[in-house]
Amino acid sequence: MATATLTRTDGQRSLPTKTMETNTPGVCPCHGRPWVDLLLRKSKIVREGERALSIRAQEERGRAWADEHGYCVRKVWKENLSAWSDVRRPKYDAAMSAVLAGEVPALWCYALDRFSRKGAEAVVPILGKARVIFDYERLDSMDERDRRWIIDRAENAREYSQRLSHNVRVTKDRQRNEGRWLGRAPFGLVAHRETRRLSPNRTPYTCLIKGRRELTPWEVVTRIFKEIAGGTSLHALARKLNEEGIRSSTGKFWRADSIRAIVVHPVYEGWLTVAPGGRSHKRSVHYINDQGEKVRCVDAAELPEMIPADVAARARRVMSGNQIIDSTRIEGRAVHALSGKMRCASCTGAMVIGGTSYNCQFRRAGGACPGPASAWREAIERYVVDAWSARLHSAEDDDPLLLAVAERWQALSRPDESEEIKEARAELKAAQLKLDKFHADDAADFYEGRSARYRIPHKVAAEKRLDAAEKRVKELAGGGRVDITFLIEGHAAKTWHNADPQLRRDLLGLAIDTVIVTKSPGQGKPFKGEERVSIVWAAPETDEYEQAA
Structure with a gap:
């Protein structure tokens, strides 16, 4: 051994x-x-x-x-x-x-x-x-x-x-019914030491912004909601905050998912939340008391300082893609009749104006488009305007194209009303998705055990939200007719010729989404629009709820 x-x-x-x-x-x-x-x-x-x-x-x-x-x-x-x-x-x-x-x-x-x-x-x-x-x-x-x-x-x-678990659960339920925040306060908020009620955290912290004062966590939170509601993407905002030297309270860099967690959290509107847990859910949801009501975790005096419900809802719709921000009505936008609508059939890239022609942008930038399209500006504009005028003239009263034209003309002539109905439609879509999510959770047996108490309140809340959204869309859609007679019954061509360059582009955009152009069959060949051009006509935004109404 x-x-x-x-x-x-x-x-x-x-x-x-x-x-x-x-x-x-x-x-x-x-x-x-x-x-x-x-x-x-x-x-x-x-x-x-x-x-x-x-x-x-x-x-x-x-x-x-x-x-x-x-x-x-x-x-x-x-x-x-x-x-x-x-x-x-x-x-x-x-x-x-x-x-x-x-x-x-x-x-x-x-x-x-x-x-x-x-x-x-x-x-x-x-x-x-x-x-x-x-x-x-x-x-x-x-x-x-x-x-x-x-x-x-x-x-x-x-x-x-079991006895200890029961006592702890009863104590926590009582504290939650009083609006007490039992865990660590979320970013941007601070919990009172005795009452455990939340309030905005306005204590400046190091954010490394050169030439500027230090920000408070609550200022960062309000900026996040404002920029997301304005159309800034999660990744773009994360890059912007990091480039400016703004850090989280722990000194870490911002990521898209950390910004998303703030936007979706109801606590920033002043609501108490819980995390039911389980395999299907890790996100926080509204705490529901024994009366089936949501509970506030901020005092009445602090409530006006929280994120407004409409701002929070808009930010969530924009973030989830349920609401698209219109970025076309800005200074310096293109005024050429077909700018922004032309596409090369070969590479599907945009076609841009260059001299007297529209050309494949990819080829123009030195790319290798297999069939770069090019068209003389005057010829293709004449063809498209004629096709546009003829399509409007031949449209029947129940043609979906006319509904799309009416919607888009309202957006141009009544921008405030248009924005309002856009908001309403986006809310309707979000409400429907919320109800669909409830049914998916219900089918996945999420509302079992301790989570069973949340099933009926969540179902009722989702249905009420959808009912209100449908009602709002019907009210806006039914209020005030939009007159587009100047574009139908043979008046479209005359209206277009009497318009200024910017309005001409807008008028074509009422009925046309995209103009797809193929490569010319040979140099010097005459332009034949019927052989080389395909037009994608506009479709109405009105969904099944308005049509059913």
Whole structure:
């Protein structure tokens, strides 16, 4: 036999020993002693009045037990989580599988309540089948005399956990009904030390903005809502904040998902939220009290300082793509009749004006378009105007194109009314998606267990929101007719010729979305629009709800 030196993992000095050449399953090949695993657990939250032994202290006691009883520690399974409810415990499962399968002869645990809080159902499978040592109680699952004690102690631990869980839940519900924020205050907000009510955080913090004063977290939050509602994308805003040196309260860089988390959170409107958890949901939702009502987590005096509901709703619609921001009505926009509407059929890229012609932008910039389109400006504009005039003249009263023209003319002639109905349609779409999301969650069994209390309030809230949105769209859509007789009954061509260049482009845009042009069949060939041009006509934005009305 050869002499070897073993190094202890507990910091004690090494001891010389003799190597035991053995391949016996469950036996340490160095010492010839049976293996034992240690299962160590400490809850993340130590409740008041509860003295929990640390993981390190448990391990020291486990190793001491192994030395005293002639075992060698094979593996240490460490957990820092709850042993109750539906918490997944992969290390506990692995330790149990090892001892039940005979991979390791024994499993050591400091105490029964460290083992599990699920009562008899957790300990019955090991009784008489696998050796589990409960050190504090001095109980052994393979000892016939200890069976009843193990079951009794396990049930006592379960009852204690249930009682404690009930008391904690009742206390938290009472605090939430009072509007108290129980966790850490979200970014931009601060919780009062005694009342736990939230208010905007107006304490300046380091934001590294050169030449400017330091911002407060609440100013950053209000800016986020304002810019997202104005059409700035999540990624663009994250880049902008980082470039300006603005950091989160922890000093980290902004990311698109961190900005999104702020925009979707109801707390910035002053609502108390909870995180029901489960596999389907990790996001925060409105807390609903026993009367089925939402609860405010800010005082009445602070409520006007919170993000207005309409601003928050608009930001969420824009962020989710349910509302498109019109960026065409700006100074310096193109006035050429077909600018912005022309597309090359080969590469699908834009065609831009260059001299007297519209040309494939990709080819013009040095790209390799396989069939670059080019058309003489005067010829193609004449063809498109003629086609536009003829299409409007031949349209029947129920032609969807006329509805699209009326909608777009209203946007030009009555911009305030147009923006209002856009808002209403976007809200209608968002409300429908919200109700669809509820039904998807319901089908996925999200509203079970503790989340069951939220099912009916969420369903009612989603349906009420959809009803209100449908009503608003019908009111706006039915109020005031839009007169487009100057574009039909043969008047379109005359109207176009009498208009200024910018209005001409707008008039064509009432009925045309895209003009697709193919490459000329040969240099010097006459332009034949019917062979080279395809026009994509406008479609109305009005959805099925308005049509049904």
